Amino acid sequence: MSSNGNGGRAALTAGLARVRRSAYLKRLMWPLLVLAALIVVNIAVTGFDFILPSVNDGRLGGAFVNILRRSAPLLLIALGMTLVIATKGIDLSVGAVYAIGAALACQMIMESGNQSSLGLVLTAVALALAVTALIGAWNGVMVARFGIQPIVATLIFMIAGRGIAQLITGGQIPTVDGSSPYTRLGRGAILTVPVPIVIAVAVLVLLALLTRRTALGMLLESVGGNPEASRLAGIRSKGITVLAYLVCGLCAGLAGLIGSANLASADANNGGLWIELDAILAVVIGGTSLLGGRFFLLGTTVGVAIIGTLDDTIINVGLSSQWQFTAKALVVFAVALLQSARFRAWILGPFTRGPSAEAPPETDEPKEVAAP
Amino acid sequence: MPDIVQMTGIRKDFTGVRALDGVDFTLKAGEIHAVMGENGAGKSTLIKVLTGVHAPDAGRILLDGRPVRFHSPAGAQAAGISTVYQEVNLTDNLSVAENLFAGREPRLGPFINFRAMRRKAKALLDDIGIDLNVAAPLSSYSIAMQQLVAISRAVDIKAKVLILDEPTSSLDRDEVAVLLGVMRRLAAEGVAMVFISHFLDQVYEIADRMTVLRNGRLIGSWDTADLGENALIGHMLGREAAELEQIERVAAAHHVEDETPLAEAKGLGRKGSIAPFDLAIRRGEVVGLAGLLGSGRTETARLLAGADRADAGTLEFDGKRLTGHNPRTAAARGIAFCPENRKTEGLVGDLTVGENMILAMQAARGWARSVPPARRERLVAEFIAKLGIRPADPDMPVKNLSGGNQQKVLLARWLLIEPRLLILDEPTRGIDVGAKADIQRLVAELSAEGMSVLFVSAELDEVTRLSDRIAVLRDRELIDVLETESERTHERIVDTIVARGGHE
Numbered sequence: 001m002s003s004n005g006n007g008g009r010a011a012l013t014a015g016l017a018r019v020r021r022s023a024y025l026k027r028l029m030w031p032l033l034v035l036a037a038l039i040v041v042n043i044a045v046t047g048f049d050f051i052l053p054s055v056n057d058g059r060l061g062g063a064f065v066n067i068l069r070r071s072a073p074l075l076l077i078a079l080g081m082t083l084v085i086a087t088k089g090i091d092l093s094v095g096a097v098y099a100i101g102a103a104l105a106c107q108m109i110m111e112s113g114n115q116s117s118l119g120l121v122l123t124a125v126a127l128a129l130a131v132t133a134l135i136g137a138w139n140g141v142m143v144a145r146f147g148i149q150p151i152v153a154t155l156i157f158m159i160a161g162r163g164i165a166q167l168i169t170g171g172q173i174p175t176v177d178g179s180s181p182y183t184r185l186g187r188g189a190i191l192t193v194p195v196p197i198v199i200a201v202a203v204l205v206l207l208a209l210l211t212r213r214t215a216l217g218m219l220l221e222s223v224g225g226n227p228e229a230s231r232l233a234g235i236r237s238k239g240i241t242v243l244a245y246l247v248c249g250l251c252a253g254l255a256g257l258i259g260s261a262n263l264a265s266a267d268a269n270n271g272g273l274w275i276e277l278d279a280i281l282a283v284v285i286g287g288t289s290l291l292g293g294r295f296f297l298l299g300t301t302v303g304v305a306i307i308g309t310l311d312d313t314i315i316n317v318g319l320s321s322q323w324q325f326t327a328k329a330l331v332v333f334a335v336a337l338l339q340s341a342r343f344r345a346w347i348l349g350p351f352t353r354g355p356s357a358e359a360p361p362e363t364d365e366p367k368e369v370a371a372p
Numbered sequence: 373m374p375d376i377v378q379m380t381g382i383r384k385d386f387t388g389v390r391a392l393d394g395v396d397f398t399l400k401a402g403e404i405h406a407v408m409g410e411n412g413a414g415k416s417t418l419i420k421v422l423t424g425v426h427a428p429d430a431g432r433i434l435l436d437g438r439p440v441r442f443h444s445p446a447g448a449q450a451a452g453i454s455t456v457y458q459e460v461n462l463t464d465n466l467s468v469a470e471n472l473f474a475g476r477e478p479r480l481g482p483f484i485n486f487r488a489m490r491r492k493a494k495a496l497l498d499d500i501g502i503d504l505n506v507a508a509p510l511s512s513y514s515i516a517m518q519q520l521v522a523i524s525r526a527v528d529i530k531a532k533v534l535i536l537d538e539p540t541s542s543l544d545r546d547e548v549a550v551l552l553g554v555m556r557r558l559a560a561e562g563v564a565m566v567f568i569s570h571f572l573d574q575v576y577e578i579a580d581r582m583t584v585l586r587n588g589r590l591i592g593s594w595d596t597a598d599l600g601e602n603a604l605i606g607h608m609l610g611r612e613a614a615e616l617e618q619i620e621r622v623a624a625a626h627h628v629e630d631e632t633p634l635a636e637a638k639g640l641g642r643k644g645s646i647a648p649f650d651l652a653i654r655r656g657e658v659v660g661l662a663g664l665l666g667s668g669r670t671e672t673a674r675l676l677a678g679a680d681r682a683d684a685g686t687l688e689f690d691g692k693r694l695t696g697h698n699p700r701t702a703a704a705r706g707i708a709f710c711p712e713n714r715k716t717e718g719l720v721g722d723l724t725v726g727e728n729m730i731l732a733m734q735a736a737r738g739w740a741r742s743v744p745p746a747r748r749e750r751l752v753a754e755f756i757a758k759l760g761i762r763p764a765d766p767d768m769p770v771k772n773l774s775g776g777n778q779q780k781v782l783l784a785r786w787l788l789i790e791p792r793l794l795i796l797d798e799p800t801r802g803i804d805v806g807a808k809a810d811i812q813r814l815v816a817e818l819s820a821e822g823m824s825v826l827f828v829s830a831e832l833d834e835v836t837r838l839s840d841r842i843a844v845l846r847d848r849e850l851i852d853v854l855e856t857e858s859e860r861t862h863e864r865i866v867d868t869i870v871a872r873g874g875h876e
Contacts, residue, residue, distance in 0.1 A: 216739040218727055225720040232679055232717055233785065234703035235735040293722040 024296075027287040030338040031302040034331065038309045039064075045316045059189040063312060065197075071308030072196035073098070073255035075301060077275055078282040079207055080136075080248030082300045085283050087241050088224040088292030089143055089150035094252040094279060096161020097132050098272030101256030103165040104128040105182065106174040106266035115180040124182070129253050135161070136249015140242030158276070165268035175265040186262025196258045203251065208297050217295075220244060224292030278307055285335050306331065375437075376401050376532060376564045377422065377453075382431035384417050391417040393588045394431070399533065402562045404555060406569070406579035406596075409608055410776070410804030413585040415568055419535055422566075423455050424448035436532075452532035456522050456539050462510055469493035469506040472525050496528050497521075500554050516543045520551065527558060534558065535566045540574055544664065552578050570804070572601060584608055605805055634824045635707075635793055637676065639685030646671040648684050649850035651843055653793060653826060658819045660839030661828040662865050668848035669828045670712050673797045676826060677709030678702035689793070703736055708786030710779075712797040712828075718782045719770050726752040726766035729784045736789060755784040760810055776807025783811065787818075794818065795826045800834060812838060832862045844868045 042050040046063065053062040077094045084091045105128040112120050135157060142153035176182050188195040211217030222230045223237040230237050255275075260266040284290065285306060286299025307328070314327050337343045377399040384392040392414045399405050407415050420426045422433065424442025433440050435451055442448040445455070462471045469490045470477075478488040493506040502520050510518055519539060526534055536555070540548050555565060555578055569575055575582070575596075582599055584591040584607045591607045599607075633652035641648030646668040653659050661669045674680040676687065678697040687694045689705055699709065711717035719728050729752050734743055743751075752766045759780040761773075770781055779799055786794060796815070800808040815838055819825050829835050835842055842854040844865055852868050854860050 213742065214740050215734045215737070215742040218723070218731075219734065219739050222720045222723060222727075222731060225722045226716070228717050229720055230731075230735075232677075232699045232709060232711055233731045233735050234700040235731070236700065236738070240739065293720075 027296065028299055028302060031285050031287070031299060031306060031335060034335050034338070035302055035306050035309065038306065038313050038331075042309070042313055042316050045318075050316075055192060058192055060192045060194060064309075065194065067308045067312055068305070069194045069196050071304050072200035073259045073272070074275060074278055074282065074307065075200045075304040076203055076251045076255040076258070077248075077272075078279040078286075078300045078304050079204060079297060080251030081276075081279040082283050082286070082288055082295050082297055083207070083211070083220060083244040084150070084248045085280075085288055085290060086220045086224045086292055086295035087244050088227070089241070089244070090280065090290070091136075091139060091154045091245060091248045091252075092151060092276050093135070093139060093154040093157035093161055094248065094255075095272040095275045096158050096165070097135050097249050097252035098256035098259065098275060099165040099266070099268050100135065100161055100168070101128040101132045101253030102260035102266035102271050103168040103174065103268050104131055105257055106176055106260050107169050109176050109180060109182055110174040115177045115182075118181050121180065121182045125185075125257060128257060129250060132253025132256070133246050133250040136252070137242055137246040139249065140245030143245065144238040144241035162268060165266075165271075169266065169268050171268075173265050173267050176261075178264055180264075183261050183264050186258050186260070186264075196262070199254065199258060203254070204297060204301060207247070211297070216240070216243075221293050221295065225294075281332055282307055285332065285339075287339065306335070374401055375399065376435065378434040378437075379418075379422065380432055380434075382418065382421055382433075383429045384421060384426055385429050391588050392421070392428075395585065395588070395590045397422075397583055397590075398593070399564045399566065400581075401532075401564050402559050403580045404559050404565045404567055404578050406567045406575045406582045407585065408575070408582055408604065409585035410806045413608070413804070414588040415585055416537070417588075418585065419455070419537060419566065419568070422448070422533075423453055423535060449529070449531075452530070453535065454526040454529055454531035454533070455535040455537065456519070456526050457537050462518060462522055462525075464511040465509055467507050468497075468504050468510055468513070468521055471510050471521060472496060472506070472528065496524055500524050500527070501550055516547045519543060520547065520554075523551065523554065527554070527563075531563060533564050533566070535568075537568045538570070539567075540569055540571060548574065572604070576601070608805055633688075634690060635676065636688045637685065638688070640675055640682050640687055641684040642671065642675055642680055642682050643684075645680065645848065646675065647849040651676075651850065651853070653824050655792075655824055656819055656822045657840045658815060658825045658827055658838050660835035660842040661826065661845060662832055662835045662842050663845030663869065664830075667845040667869075668850070669830075669845055670797055671848065672843075672845065672850065673709070673795050673826060673828050674711075677707060677795045679709060679711065700735070703732055703789065703791075706790070706792035707795065708732070708789065708791035708793070709795045710782050710786060710797060710799055712801070714775070714778050714782055719778055721771035722769060724767050725756070725761065725770050725773065725781055728770045728781050729755060729766075729788060732785045733788050751788055752784075755788065759784055759814070774804075776803035776810075779803055779807065779811065783814070791823065793824045793826065795828075797828045798830065799827075800829060800831070808834075832865055836860050836862055836865070 039051060042063070050063045053060045053065045055061070077098070081091055081094065105124040108124040108127065109115055109121060114120065139154050139157060142148045142156075143150050185195055185199075190198050211220065219230075219235055219240050222233070222235060223240050227237060252272075256266075256272060259271060280290075282303030283300050285303035286296050286301070288295045288299065310328055310331055311324060314323050315321065319327065375398050377397070379395065379397040382392050382395045382397070383390070395414065395418060397407075397418060407418065409415050417426065421428045424445050424447050427441070427443065433442075435453075440451060442451070463474070466474065469486075469492075472493045473489050477484045478492060479485055480488075490506050497504055497506065500520070500523075502517070502524075504513065504517060504521070510521065513521075523536070523539065540551060543551060552574065555567070559565060559580075567575065567579055579596050581593060581595055582604065583593040584604065586608060631654060634655045636650075636652045638650055639648040640651075649672065651659070651672075661672060663669050671680070675682050678694075678699050678701065682697070687697060689707065694701070694705075702709065715721065720731070723731075726748070730743055730748050733751075737743065749766070755761075756764045756766060761777050761780045761784070763773075770778060773781065783796075783799070799811050803811075812834065815825055815827060819840075827835065827838055839860060842860050842865065843850055844852045844854065846869050854864060854868070
C-alpha cells in the first residue's frame with residue numbers, strides 16, 4: 001500500500017500544483033484580456049508601430065516602450081502598495097513621499113557646485129532613499145505599534161509630506177542640469193533598454209524573490225489574512241508590517257527619483273500627485289483584495305500596464321484629453337465587473353445553464369415550477 | 373401525518389466533489405427530525421439545498437406535495453421554511469424588538485409603530501418563556517439569549533418548516549431546556565423541525581426520527597426508539613463504534629512517572645478574567661480544566677499560553693521563571709496553544725492546509741529562513757496522513773475544510789514544532805464523532821510519549837476520560853484540583869462546582 005500510495009500521492013501533488021497554477025492564471029486572465037484588448041485597439045488605430053519597439057540613438061523607443069517607461073514610477077509604487085495592502089493596510093502617503101524623494105535629491109544636486117559629479121549624485125540618491133524608507137517605517141510603526149488605522153496613519157504624511165517637500169525646496173522648483181548623471185535615472189538606457197524600465201523590472205524581480213523565495217510572502221498573507229491567529233502562531237507581525245510599509249516608502253522614493261530625473265526637476269506640489277490612487281487601482285485590478293491576505297505582484301504589474309496604456313489609447317482613438325478620467329473610470333469599472341464571479345454568473349448565466357460551471361448537465365427531468 | 377417535505381434523489385457537486393449523492397429525505401408535519409452524520413457527511417449541504425442556498429444538480433423537492441425549486445433563502449422563507457443557524461444571524465446594534473420585527477414592522481401610516489412593536493415583541497417572548505428587555509440592544513445579551521431571539525423570530529414568521537442548525541452549541545443547560553420546550557410546543561402545533569446537533573443526549577431527548585448521512589449518501593431513516601446510541605454511532609462512522617472505549621483504556625494504562633512539574637503557575641492571574649491560581653502540570657501528564665461556560669477555563673489556558681498578559685503571580689516553565697511571556701516566546705520554549713475559536717484565532721482561512729500547518733514552525737524561524745520546500749512537503753504530507761486530514765490535499769484553502777479537519781490542521785501546526793506542553797482549548801467542540809475520537813486518541817498517545825497536555829473541554833465525559841488530574845473552575849476562580857482516580861468522575865466535578873456555589 002505504501003509504495004503504491006506514494007506514487008499516487010506524487011501524481012496527485014503534481015496534478016494539484018497544476019490546478020493551483022491555473023487558478024493563478026485564471027486570476028490574471030481578465031486583467032490580461034483587458035490589456036490585450038487595449039493593445040489591439042491601439043494597433044487597429046495606429047498600426048503595428050504601436051507595439052513594435054524601434055531603436056533610436058541606441059535606445060529602445062516606440063509607443064509601447066514609452067508607455068512602459070512612463071509607467072515605471074507607478075509600477076514601483078504599486079508594488080510597494082501591494083505588500084502594504086496584503087497586510088490589510090493601505091498607504092495614502094506614497095504620492096507625498098514621491099515628492100519628498102524627488103525634492104531632496106534635486107535640491108541637494110542643484111545646491112552643490114559640480115552637478116556632474118557622480119559621487120554627489122549617488123550621495124543624493126542614497127539620502128533620498130534613506131529618508132523615504134524612514135518615512136515608510138514611521139508609517140509602519142504608527143500602524144503596527146500604536147494601532148492607528150492605516151488610512152489615518154498614512155493620511156498624516158499624505159498631507160504633511162508635500163509641505164515637507166516645499167520646505168526642502170524653499171517653495172521653488174529645483175532643477176538639475178541635463179548633463180548631470182542624475183538625469184540618466186529617467187532618460188538613460190542600459191543595453192538600449194530605458195533605465196526606468198530596468199529599475200522597475202529589477203524591483204519587481206527582487207520583490208518577487210524576496211516574498212516568494214523566503215517565507216515573507218506567506219507570513220505577510222497570514223498577518224493580513226488573520227492578525228490574531230498570526231499573533232498566536234508566534235509570528236512577529238509588527239516587524240513584518242513595518243517592513244511592508246518601509247518597502248512601500250522606499251519604492252515611492254525611488255519612483256520620485258526616476259520621475260524627477262526624467263523631468264530634471266522636482267515639483268513639490270504636483271510631482272506624483274494622485275499617484276497613490278492609481279497605485280491602489282492597479283493593485284485591485286491585479287486581483288489583490290483590499291481586505292488583505294493573498295497578494296499578486298504580477299497582477300499588479302498588469303494593472304499598471306492597463307492604466308498606462310489607457311492614457312495613450314484615449315489620444316490614439318481621437319478622443320480629447322478631457323476624456324482621460326472618464327475613460328479610465330470606465331475601464332476600471334469593466335475590469336472590476338469582469339473580476340466579480342457574481343457578475344460573470346449573471347451575465348453568462350443564460351449560456352451555461354445552472355449556477356456553477358462545474359455542474360454536470362442536468363438530467364432530463366421535467367422542468368420544475370418555482371415556489372409559489 | 374402528511375409529508376410536508378419530500379426530497380428525492382438529491383445530488384449536489386462542488387467542483388469535482390460530490391457532496392450529496394442521491395439522498396432522499398422526508399419530513400412529516402409536527403415531527404422533530406434529526407439529521408445526523410460526521411462533518412462532511414452532507415448535513416449542511418442537504419439543509420442548504422432545502423433552504424435555497426444551493427440549487428441541487430439533480431433530484432426533486434416537494435413541499436406540501438407540490439414540486440418547488442428555490443433560488444434564494446428568501447424564496448424558501450416565503451414558502452414557509454425558516455432557518456436558525458449556529459451563528460446568530462441578527463443585527464447587534466438594533467434592539468431586541470427591532471430584530472424580531474425587522475422587515476415586517478407594525479406600522480402607523482408611513483411610520484413604524486415602535487410602541488406596538490415592543491408590545492408584540494414582549495408578548496412573543498413571554499409566550500416562549502424568556503424574559504428580556506425588548507428595547508435594549510441585542511448586543512447587551514449573551515449569545516445564548518440572542519440565539520433564542522433568533523428562534524423566536526423564526527417561530528413568529530409562522531414557519532411550516534423550521535430548521536435548527538446546531539442551535540444549542542452555545543447554550544447552557546437551562547437555556548437548552550427552554551429551547552427544547554419551545555420545540556416541543558411548536559411540534560404540537562404542527563410545525564415540522566429539522567434538528568442538527570452534535571449532542572447525542574439532546575437528539576435522543578427531542579427527536580422523533582433520525583436520518584443518517586455518511587459521505588454524501590443516505591444511510592437510512594429510523595424512529596428514534598428503534599435506533600440505539602451504539603447503532604447510531606456505528607451508522608455515522610461506518611466502523612466499529614468501540615473506538616471511544618479504547619481511548620479510555622489507553623488513558624487508564626498510562627501513569628505519570630516524573631513528579632517534577634514542567635509548568636507551574638503561582639498566584640497567576642489577570643484582573644477581570646481569572647482570579648490568581650496555583651496550578652502545576654507535570655511531564656507527560658494530561659491536566660483537564662472543567663467548569664461551566666464563563667467559569668474562566670479559556671482565560672486560564674490563555675494566561676498559561678501567553679496569549680494574554682498576566683498582571684499577578686509567576687509562571688515557571690522547566691524550572692525557569694518566565695518573563696515577557698507571549699505567544700512567540702512561548703512557542704520558542706515549547707508551549708503550543710490551540711485556541712478555542714479555530715476560525716478567528718486559529719487558522720488563516722485564505723492560506724492553504726500546508727501553509728497553515730507550517731506557520732508556527734516558520735514563525736519560529738523568522739521570515740528570512742524559509743522551511744526548505746522538500747522538508748515542508750514531507751512534513752505536511754506526514755501529518756496529513758498521521759492525523760487523517762481529509763481531503764488529503766495540502767494545497768486546498770483551509771477554509772474549505774470541515775470543522776474537524778480544520779482542528780486537525782491546527783493541531784498539526786503545533787505538533788510540527790514538537791512542543792513540550794500542548795494547550796488545547798475546546799479542541800473537540802463542534803466536530804464530528806470520528807474526528808473527536810481521533811483527537812482524543814492523539815492526546816492520549818502524545819501524553820504517553822511524554823508530552824504534557826492541558827485539556828479544556830465543556831464535555832465532562834471527555835475531560836474525565838482523558839485527564840490525569842482535573843482542575844475545576846467556577847466564577848473565574850480555580851476552586852479545586854481533583855487528584856485521585858476515584859475523584860475524577862463526572863459526579864464529583866458537578867458536586868465540586870455546586871458545593872462551592874452553595875458556600876457563597
